[in-house]
Amino acid sequence: MVKRTSFEHDDCPIARSLDALGDWWSMLIIREALFGVRRFGEFQKKLGLAKNILTVRLRALVDQGILKTAPASDGSAYQEYLLTPKGRGVFPILVALRQWSEEFDERPEEIATILVDKEKGRPVRKLELHSQDGRLLGAEDIALKPRPAGKQGKRATA
Protein backbone atom coordinates (compact mmCIF):
# COMPACT_ATOMS: atom_id res chain seq x y z
CA MET A 1 0.00 0.00 0.00
CA VAL A 2 2.94 2.35 -0.19
CA LYS A 3 1.55 4.31 2.67
CA ARG A 4 -2.06 3.45 2.84
CA THR A 5 -3.07 7.07 2.52
CA SER A 6 -3.96 7.99 6.07
CA PHE A 7 -7.01 10.17 6.35
CA GLU A 8 -6.13 11.18 9.85
CA HIS A 9 -5.69 14.79 8.87
CA ASP A 10 -8.38 14.98 6.31
CA ASP A 11 -11.03 17.50 7.17
CA CYS A 12 -13.88 15.24 6.17
CA PRO A 13 -15.39 13.48 9.14
CA ILE A 14 -16.25 10.45 7.08
CA ALA A 15 -12.65 10.04 6.03
CA ARG A 16 -11.60 10.45 9.64
CA SER A 17 -13.92 7.70 10.76
CA LEU A 18 -12.68 5.44 8.04
CA ASP A 19 -9.16 6.11 9.13
CA ALA A 20 -10.03 4.74 12.55
CA LEU A 21 -12.26 1.83 11.67
CA GLY A 22 -12.18 1.53 7.94
CA ASP A 23 -10.50 -1.80 7.58
CA TRP A 24 -12.17 -5.11 7.25
CA TRP A 25 -11.56 -6.35 10.74
CA SER A 26 -11.97 -3.43 13.10
CA MET A 27 -15.70 -3.16 12.57
CA LEU A 28 -16.15 -6.86 13.10
CA ILE A 29 -14.08 -6.81 16.25
CA ILE A 30 -16.27 -4.03 17.58
CA ARG A 31 -19.36 -5.95 16.57
CA GLU A 32 -18.19 -8.94 18.57
CA ALA A 33 -17.28 -6.71 21.48
CA LEU A 34 -20.76 -5.24 21.46
CA PHE A 35 -22.06 -8.76 21.84
CA GLY A 36 -19.92 -9.40 24.81
CA VAL A 37 -16.71 -10.88 23.44
CA ARG A 38 -13.75 -9.78 25.54
CA ARG A 39 -10.91 -12.20 25.24
CA PHE A 40 -8.21 -12.50 22.63
CA GLY A 41 -8.88 -16.14 21.95
CA GLU A 42 -12.58 -15.58 21.70
CA PHE A 43 -12.17 -12.88 19.07
CA GLN A 44 -9.78 -15.09 17.22
CA LYS A 45 -12.09 -18.07 17.20
CA LYS A 46 -15.23 -16.18 16.26
CA LEU A 47 -13.69 -14.09 13.53
CA GLY A 48 -11.20 -16.58 12.22
CA LEU A 49 -8.47 -14.05 11.59
CA ALA A 50 -4.77 -14.55 12.02
CA LYS A 51 -3.52 -13.90 15.51
CA ASN A 52 -0.88 -11.43 14.48
CA ILE A 53 -3.50 -9.36 12.67
CA LEU A 54 -5.76 -9.53 15.67
CA THR A 55 -2.91 -8.35 17.86
CA VAL A 56 -2.28 -5.37 15.63
CA ARG A 57 -5.96 -4.48 15.33
CA LEU A 58 -6.63 -4.73 19.02
CA ARG A 59 -3.65 -2.56 19.76
CA ALA A 60 -4.77 0.02 17.22
CA LEU A 61 -8.29 0.06 18.63
CA VAL A 62 -6.91 0.51 22.14
CA ASP A 63 -4.64 3.32 20.94
CA GLN A 64 -7.60 5.06 19.42
CA GLY A 65 -9.63 4.83 22.59
CA ILE A 66 -12.19 2.49 21.09
CA LEU A 67 -11.23 -0.42 23.29
CA LYS A 68 -9.50 -0.47 26.63
CA THR A 69 -7.73 -3.33 28.33
CA ALA A 70 -8.90 -4.46 31.71
CA PRO A 71 -6.44 -6.45 33.83
CA ALA A 72 -8.63 -9.48 34.37
CA SER A 73 -12.16 -10.20 35.59
CA ASP A 74 -12.89 -13.92 35.50
CA GLY A 75 -10.07 -15.00 37.77
CA SER A 76 -7.34 -15.81 35.28
CA ALA A 77 -4.67 -13.17 35.21
CA TYR A 78 -5.10 -12.61 31.50
CA GLN A 79 -6.29 -9.48 29.78
CA GLU A 80 -9.64 -8.41 28.52
CA TYR A 81 -10.63 -5.95 25.87
CA LEU A 82 -13.60 -3.78 26.71
CA LEU A 83 -15.40 -1.16 24.70
CA THR A 84 -15.11 2.45 25.73
CA PRO A 85 -17.98 4.88 25.17
CA LYS A 86 -16.31 5.78 21.89
CA GLY A 87 -16.40 2.12 20.97
CA ARG A 88 -20.03 1.73 21.90
CA GLY A 89 -20.71 4.79 19.78
CA VAL A 90 -19.95 2.68 16.72
CA PHE A 91 -23.24 0.91 17.22
CA PRO A 92 -25.28 3.06 14.82
CA ILE A 93 -22.68 2.52 12.12
CA LEU A 94 -23.03 -1.21 12.48
CA VAL A 95 -26.79 -0.94 12.37
CA ALA A 96 -26.54 1.14 9.24
CA LEU A 97 -24.27 -1.42 7.59
CA ARG A 98 -26.59 -4.22 8.60
CA GLN A 99 -29.68 -2.50 7.30
CA TRP A 100 -28.00 -1.73 4.03
CA SER A 101 -27.32 -5.42 3.56
CA GLU A 102 -30.83 -6.33 4.55
CA GLU A 103 -32.28 -3.93 2.07
CA PHE A 104 -30.01 -4.35 -0.92
CA ASP A 105 -28.19 -7.64 -0.68
CA GLU A 106 -28.44 -9.88 -3.71
CA ARG A 107 -28.99 -12.97 -1.62
CA PRO A 108 -30.79 -11.86 1.52
CA GLU A 109 -31.65 -15.46 2.26
CA GLU A 110 -28.03 -15.99 3.23
CA ILE A 111 -28.30 -13.49 6.04
CA ALA A 112 -28.59 -15.53 9.19
CA THR A 113 -29.93 -13.09 11.72
CA ILE A 114 -32.29 -10.20 12.12
CA LEU A 115 -32.08 -7.35 14.53
CA VAL A 116 -34.96 -7.20 16.97
CA ASP A 117 -35.81 -5.09 19.93
CA LYS A 118 -35.04 -7.03 23.06
CA GLU A 119 -38.23 -6.14 24.83
CA LYS A 120 -40.74 -7.17 22.21
CA GLY A 121 -38.63 -9.39 20.01
CA ARG A 122 -39.81 -7.65 16.89
CA PRO A 123 -37.63 -6.33 14.05
CA VAL A 124 -36.45 -2.80 14.52
CA ARG A 125 -37.33 0.05 12.21
CA LYS A 126 -34.86 1.57 9.82
CA LEU A 127 -32.49 4.19 11.13
CA GLU A 128 -33.98 7.59 10.72
CA LEU A 129 -32.42 10.97 10.28
CA HIS A 130 -34.46 13.89 11.52
CA SER A 131 -34.11 17.63 11.40
CA GLN A 132 -34.11 19.51 14.65
CA ASP A 133 -37.79 20.21 14.24
CA GLY A 134 -38.54 16.57 13.66
CA ARG A 135 -38.90 16.18 9.92
CA LEU A 136 -37.61 12.93 8.45
CA LEU A 137 -34.68 13.64 6.15
CA GLY A 138 -33.37 11.78 3.12
CA ALA A 139 -30.16 12.22 1.19
CA GLU A 140 -31.77 14.99 -0.88
CA ASP A 141 -32.81 16.99 2.13
CA ILE A 142 -29.40 17.68 3.53
CA ALA A 143 -26.55 20.02 2.76
CA LEU A 144 -23.09 20.70 4.10
CA LYS A 145 -22.12 23.91 5.76
CA PRO A 146 -18.67 25.03 6.77
CA ARG A 147 -18.17 24.44 10.45
CA PRO A 148 -18.74 27.66 12.39
CA ALA A 149 -15.28 28.59 13.59
CA GLY A 150 -14.57 28.91 17.29
CA LYS A 151 -17.90 28.05 18.73
CA GLN A 152 -18.24 24.35 19.19
CA GLY A 153 -21.99 24.23 18.87
CA LYS A 154 -23.75 21.03 19.62
CA ARG A 155 -21.72 18.04 20.58
CA ALA A 156 -23.74 14.93 21.02
CA THR A 157 -27.41 15.11 21.67
CA ALA A 158 -27.39 11.52 22.93
Added chain:
Amino acid sequence: MVKRTSFEHDDCPIARSLDALGDWWSMLIIREALFGVRRFGEFQKKLGLAKNILTVRLRALVDQGILKTAPASDGSAYQEYLLTPKGRGVFPILVALRQWSEEFDERPEEIATILVDKEKGRPVRKLELHSQDGRLLGAEDIALKPRPAGKQGKRATA
Protein backbone atom coordinates in the same frame (compact mmCIF):
# COMPACT_ATOMS: atom_id res chain seq x y z
CA MET B 1 -3.43 -8.72 1.95
CA VAL B 2 -2.87 -12.17 0.60
CA LYS B 3 -6.47 -12.50 -0.34
CA ARG B 4 -8.33 -10.04 1.74
CA THR B 5 -10.57 -12.68 3.21
CA SER B 6 -13.75 -12.09 1.28
CA PHE B 7 -16.83 -11.94 3.45
CA GLU B 8 -19.08 -12.40 0.49
CA HIS B 9 -20.41 -15.68 1.80
CA ASP B 10 -20.42 -14.85 5.45
CA ASP B 11 -23.87 -14.97 6.97
CA CYS B 12 -23.41 -11.76 8.92
CA PRO B 13 -24.95 -8.81 7.13
CA ILE B 14 -22.33 -6.47 8.53
CA ALA B 15 -19.56 -8.56 7.07
CA ARG B 16 -21.42 -8.64 3.79
CA SER B 17 -21.67 -4.88 3.67
CA LEU B 18 -18.03 -4.53 4.47
CA ASP B 19 -17.21 -6.89 1.69
CA ALA B 20 -18.92 -4.54 -0.72
CA LEU B 21 -17.82 -1.19 0.59
CA GLY B 22 -15.36 -1.83 3.34
CA ASP B 23 -12.26 -0.37 1.84
CA TRP B 24 -10.99 3.09 2.29
CA TRP B 25 -11.98 4.43 -1.09
CA SER B 26 -15.35 2.99 -1.95
CA MET B 27 -17.15 4.90 0.76
CA LEU B 28 -15.48 8.12 -0.25
CA ILE B 29 -16.32 7.55 -3.88
CA ILE B 30 -19.95 7.08 -2.91
CA ARG B 31 -19.81 10.16 -0.75
CA GLU B 32 -18.61 12.20 -3.70
CA ALA B 33 -21.21 10.63 -5.94
CA LEU B 34 -23.92 11.62 -3.48
CA PHE B 35 -22.70 15.17 -3.82
CA GLY B 36 -22.98 15.07 -7.56
CA VAL B 37 -19.60 13.92 -8.80
CA ARG B 38 -19.96 11.79 -11.89
CA ARG B 39 -16.83 11.83 -13.97
CA PHE B 40 -13.66 9.82 -13.65
CA GLY B 41 -11.43 12.83 -13.63
CA GLU B 42 -13.57 14.58 -11.09
CA PHE B 43 -13.38 11.69 -8.66
CA GLN B 44 -9.68 11.50 -9.18
CA LYS B 45 -9.09 15.15 -8.54
CA LYS B 46 -11.30 15.39 -5.49
CA LEU B 47 -10.11 12.24 -3.81
CA GLY B 48 -6.51 12.32 -4.91
CA LEU B 49 -6.23 8.59 -5.42
CA ALA B 50 -4.24 6.83 -8.07
CA LYS B 51 -6.06 6.44 -11.33
CA ASN B 52 -5.56 2.70 -11.53
CA ILE B 53 -7.14 2.25 -8.12
CA LEU B 54 -10.00 4.48 -9.10
CA THR B 55 -10.50 2.36 -12.18
CA VAL B 56 -10.63 -0.82 -10.13
CA ARG B 57 -12.93 0.67 -7.50
CA LEU B 58 -15.35 2.13 -9.99
CA ARG B 59 -15.52 -1.14 -11.81
CA ALA B 60 -16.15 -3.03 -8.58
CA LEU B 61 -18.86 -0.60 -7.54
CA VAL B 62 -20.50 -0.95 -10.92
CA ASP B 63 -20.28 -4.74 -10.70
CA GLN B 64 -21.99 -4.64 -7.34
CA GLY B 65 -24.80 -2.50 -8.59
CA ILE B 66 -23.84 0.48 -6.49
CA LEU B 67 -22.91 2.64 -9.43
CA LYS B 68 -23.97 2.42 -13.02
CA THR B 69 -22.37 3.89 -16.08
CA ALA B 70 -24.34 6.24 -18.23
CA PRO B 71 -23.12 6.72 -21.79
CA ALA B 72 -22.77 10.49 -21.69
CA SER B 73 -24.92 13.45 -20.67
CA ASP B 74 -22.99 16.67 -21.18
CA GLY B 75 -22.30 16.21 -24.86
CA SER B 76 -18.86 14.61 -24.82
CA ALA B 77 -18.97 10.94 -25.65
CA TYR B 78 -17.37 10.00 -22.36
CA GLN B 79 -18.80 7.98 -19.54
CA GLU B 80 -20.45 8.94 -16.31
CA TYR B 81 -20.83 7.07 -13.09
CA LEU B 82 -24.21 7.42 -11.43
CA LEU B 83 -25.51 6.03 -8.17
CA THR B 84 -28.14 3.35 -8.29
CA PRO B 85 -30.78 3.10 -5.55
CA LYS B 86 -28.48 0.63 -3.83
CA GLY B 87 -25.76 3.26 -3.96
CA ARG B 88 -28.01 5.96 -2.59
CA GLY B 89 -28.91 3.54 0.18
CA VAL B 90 -25.41 3.98 1.54
CA PHE B 91 -26.38 7.43 2.71
CA PRO B 92 -27.31 6.44 6.28
CA ILE B 93 -24.00 4.65 6.67
CA LEU B 94 -22.15 7.78 5.71
CA VAL B 95 -24.23 9.82 8.11
CA ALA B 96 -23.47 7.35 10.87
CA LEU B 97 -19.75 7.54 10.15
CA ARG B 98 -19.90 11.30 10.11
CA GLN B 99 -21.78 11.55 13.37
CA TRP B 100 -19.37 9.17 15.04
CA SER B 101 -16.52 11.47 14.12
CA GLU B 102 -18.41 14.50 15.24
CA GLU B 103 -19.11 12.96 18.60
CA PHE B 104 -15.88 11.22 19.42
CA ASP B 105 -13.09 12.71 17.35
CA GLU B 106 -10.06 13.85 19.29
CA ARG B 107 -9.76 17.03 17.27
CA PRO B 108 -13.26 18.01 16.21
CA GLU B 109 -11.99 21.46 15.33
CA GLU B 110 -10.34 19.89 12.29
CA ILE B 111 -13.67 18.84 10.90
CA ALA B 112 -14.51 21.30 8.19
CA THR B 113 -18.18 20.84 7.63
CA ILE B 114 -21.41 20.12 9.42
CA LEU B 115 -24.46 18.39 8.14
CA VAL B 116 -27.53 20.59 8.04
CA ASP B 117 -31.02 20.18 6.78
CA LYS B 118 -31.34 21.93 3.48
CA GLU B 119 -34.61 23.60 4.25
CA LYS B 120 -33.75 25.28 7.51
CA GLY B 121 -29.99 25.18 7.42
CA ARG B 122 -29.75 23.82 10.92
CA PRO B 123 -27.71 20.83 12.08
CA VAL B 124 -29.49 17.54 11.85
CA ARG B 125 -30.26 15.35 14.83
CA LYS B 126 -28.46 12.15 15.52
CA LEU B 127 -29.57 9.03 13.72
CA GLU B 128 -32.17 7.23 15.73
CA LEU B 129 -33.11 3.60 15.92
CA HIS B 130 -36.69 2.89 16.88
CA SER B 131 -38.67 -0.19 17.67
CA GLN B 132 -41.75 -0.85 15.62
CA ASP B 133 -43.85 0.73 18.32
CA GLY B 134 -41.71 3.81 18.35
CA ARG B 135 -39.43 3.45 21.34
CA LEU B 136 -35.91 4.81 20.91
CA LEU B 137 -33.42 1.93 21.06
CA GLY B 138 -29.79 1.86 22.14
CA ALA B 139 -27.20 -0.86 21.81
CA GLU B 140 -28.46 -2.50 25.00
CA ASP B 141 -32.03 -2.67 23.79
CA ILE B 142 -31.47 -4.92 20.85
CA ALA B 143 -30.93 -8.60 20.28
CA LEU B 144 -30.32 -10.89 17.33
CA LYS B 145 -32.73 -13.54 16.24
CA PRO B 146 -32.20 -16.23 13.65
CA ARG B 147 -33.79 -15.19 10.44
CA PRO B 148 -37.18 -16.82 10.00
CA ALA B 149 -36.67 -19.30 7.19
CA GLY B 150 -38.67 -19.02 4.01
CA LYS B 151 -40.74 -15.97 4.68
CA GLN B 152 -38.97 -12.85 3.74
CA GLY B 153 -40.68 -10.56 6.20
CA LYS B 154 -40.22 -6.86 5.92
CA ARG B 155 -37.98 -5.53 3.28
CA ALA B 156 -37.39 -1.83 3.48
CA THR B 157 -39.76 0.43 5.26
CA ALA B 158 -38.32 3.43 3.49
Added chain:
DNA sequence: TCCAATGGTTGCATCATTAAACCAGATTGC
Protein backbone atom coordinates in the same frame (compact mmCIF):
# COMPACT_ATOMS: atom_id res chain seq x y z
C1' DT C 1 7.73 -31.57 37.05
C1' DC C 2 5.54 -32.12 32.80
C1' DC C 3 1.79 -31.07 29.65
C1' DA C 4 -1.82 -28.30 27.70
C1' DA C 5 -4.09 -23.95 26.88
C1' DT C 6 -3.93 -18.97 26.39
C1' DG C 7 -1.97 -15.03 24.40
C1' DG C 8 0.83 -13.61 21.87
C1' DT C 9 5.49 -12.68 18.45
C1' DT C 10 8.39 -13.71 14.38
C1' DG C 11 9.43 -14.83 9.49
C1' DC C 12 8.24 -15.43 5.14
C1' DA C 13 5.35 -15.55 0.87
C1' DT C 14 1.79 -13.22 -1.52
C1' DC C 15 -1.13 -9.94 -2.99
C1' DA C 16 -3.08 -5.11 -2.89
C1' DT C 17 -1.95 -0.39 -3.11
C1' DT C 18 0.59 3.28 -4.85
C1' DA C 19 3.00 6.57 -7.96
C1' DA C 20 4.51 7.31 -12.33
C1' DA C 21 5.05 6.37 -16.98
C1' DC C 22 2.67 5.18 -20.91
C1' DC C 23 -1.24 4.91 -24.27
C1' DA C 24 -5.54 5.38 -27.08
C1' DG C 25 -9.53 7.84 -28.50
C1' DA C 26 -11.91 12.37 -28.55
C1' DT C 27 -11.53 17.34 -29.04
C1' DT C 28 -9.39 21.48 -30.49
C1' DG C 29 -6.35 24.64 -33.11
C1' DC C 30 -4.81 25.73 -37.26
Added chain:
DNA sequence: GCAATCTGGTTTAATGATGCAACCATTGGA
Protein backbone atom coordinates in the same frame (compact mmCIF):
# COMPACT_ATOMS: atom_id res chain seq x y z
C1' DG D 1 -6.82 16.87 -42.07
C1' DC D 2 -2.75 16.79 -38.99
C1' DA D 3 -0.54 17.84 -34.71
C1' DA D 4 -1.29 19.11 -29.80
C1' DT D 5 -3.79 18.14 -25.92
C1' DC D 6 -7.31 16.55 -22.76
C1' DT D 7 -9.84 12.66 -20.77
C1' DG D 8 -9.90 8.24 -19.28
C1' DG D 9 -7.79 4.90 -18.60
C1' DT D 10 -3.70 0.53 -18.54
C1' DT D 11 0.99 -1.07 -17.39
C1' DT D 12 4.97 -1.38 -14.63
C1' DA D 13 7.67 -1.60 -10.62
C1' DA D 14 8.28 -0.70 -5.62
C1' DT D 15 6.40 -0.98 -1.16
C1' DG D 16 4.17 -2.69 2.55
C1' DA D 17 -0.08 -4.72 4.56
C1' DT D 18 -2.00 -9.28 5.15
C1' DG D 19 -2.21 -14.06 6.11
C1' DC D 20 -0.38 -18.49 7.42
C1' DA D 21 2.39 -21.26 10.15
C1' DA D 22 5.84 -21.94 13.34
C1' DC D 23 7.60 -20.54 17.50
C1' DC D 24 7.75 -18.61 22.38
C1' DA D 25 6.26 -17.29 27.11
C1' DT D 26 3.31 -17.41 30.80
C1' DT D 27 -0.61 -19.54 33.29
C1' DG D 28 -2.94 -23.48 35.09
C1' DG D 29 -3.59 -28.14 36.14
C1' DA D 30 -2.23 -33.16 37.22
